[in-house]
Amino acid sequence: MPASQSVAGGGGQMGAGSWHLRQMPDRAPGFDVLSDTLSELVEQGLPIVACTADLKYSNGLVRFQERYPNRFLQFGISEQNMVTAAAGLATTGLEVYAATFASFLALLCCEQIRTDVAYTNQRVRLIGHHSGITLGFYGTSHHATEDLAIMRSIAGLTVVAPADAASLAALIREAPTVDGPIYFRIGRGREPAVYDAGLKLRFGEAIQLERGGELTIIATGTMVHPARAAVERLRQSGHSVGLIDMHTIKPLDESAVLEAAARSGRLMTVEEHSVIGGLGGAVAELVTSSGPPVPVHRHGIRDTYSLIGPPTHLYRHYGLDASGIEAEAVKLLVRGERAT
């Protein structure tokens, strides 16, 4: 059934009228990869357990539950309980994936993540989905534009933002090598593909997509795809612009950043996140302490709460689509504006 096609999910009579239930579109295709890759790990004999908090249709873990009902735990709408219980589960030798909206995971459960999961160094893999402003008209309660900043400040926590389904699968396949907790920041499962399936990634090793002498754009998560299109346009306009997919925010691939700073003399970070404390913060902290003294322009949400609207409209409004990213770069490259 095509996702765009609403279907009759049921109907009935009430009083004189009749009702007609129109189902939500099919679940986001990008989330099948979450269940499928976890299933791969189970088939390899890894002690995987998946948990969610009343969002198994949103994150697609229902697909994992159907295959491995005894390895799926439903916690209902009790996210903090889920995160702490995930830590308890992990103490018994299990590798535990706990998924809910990024806003609830990183903000509501911040203390549970810090104290119960990270401080105790458990093999808990937190999946913060629908991050950034992907939940559009749901509003600020459901937006997560602070999660990278919060998660990045927690000692011992690996923080990643894969760009697409192939990147998510690659990092999940690599996760068993990490003897400690991981925060995965992912979108809404509808992100266009950047990479082919079967991609291999390593935590902390950025992907150098382009090299450039005038500017290097460092993008993460959902912003890699539009940044790639923006870089292509800039190159067609005669600019030498590099592009790095910084899928791991922590530990940051410092050599990739410093090499880009030396090569292009100017950096621009792009993230679906506040310009405070996330990827831009991480890069700026590094460059000011260790790098050549280059300007770092941080592009993202500027210390504000997002408007309400459909995600694609919001991306356009905040300059987080290809045109917006290109325009930010042009400010630096052509108009000589200062980085902010």
Place this chain on the structure above:
Amino acid sequence: MTLAEPDELQHLRERARFIREETVRLISVAKTGHYASVFSAAEILATLYYSVMKLEKGDPTWSGRDRFLFGKGHAAVGLYPVLADLGFFDAAILDEYARLGNPLGDHPDMTRVPGIDFSSGSLGHALSAGLGMALGSRISGSQFNVFVLLGDGEMHEGQVWEAAMSAAHYRTSKLIAIVDRNQYSLDGVVDEVIRIEPLAQKWRAFGWQVVEVDGHDISQLLPALRAAADLPDGSEPTVLIAQTVKGKGVSFMESEIGWHLGFLDTDDERRALDELRSS
């Protein structure tokens, strides 16, 4: 149910006194600590660690061991001497309690202290962590018990009730909660701070089997804890509501709420130890 032998009861009473005396000694090193919170739970700790829990002396990492989580982690100073006594770490470490670099602090830390099954300190988390362990034991096919000691002030924390609801849903009867109902939190009488009664009714409404005991009477604690520990997995979880006295065993602590956190000067320390030894 096996009735406790008189010798066993006597031994556990003696171990409870050992916990209290060691608590006084350790806090005299740190010069601050939660005496009264330990004293209300001394018989509970002694009964669990010296009779009820499956443990291997000298091997704190044995995978089949029963687990213990300290919701009211601020009373950990009473547990450290027990863990050393069971051979989980060198008793000499106790002598440097809470000094710079010592693994033993006011709250228990599983990354630093052998025998601590889960770190705690922030109230309200431990029942969730215990729930995770009980579910993990079920998934992996092992059958250990998970005991979680909660403070009565901790009942104010919402996460306790999230965990209580989930545990009843999953019928994790290997998860056993004990509420140390000593009546006091930092700001005064718990029920005057925020009322938690009717507590037994609340737990029952959440799907738990409630057993009410005198938390200082080992002849009540021991059979109640053993009965809960012997339940097979898959039925209603059990909570013991243990009526206790904060500061139990030292007369001037029993009656004064300021002793939630404090420090005995030399004369008072002697008086406290005299009372404990003569009890």
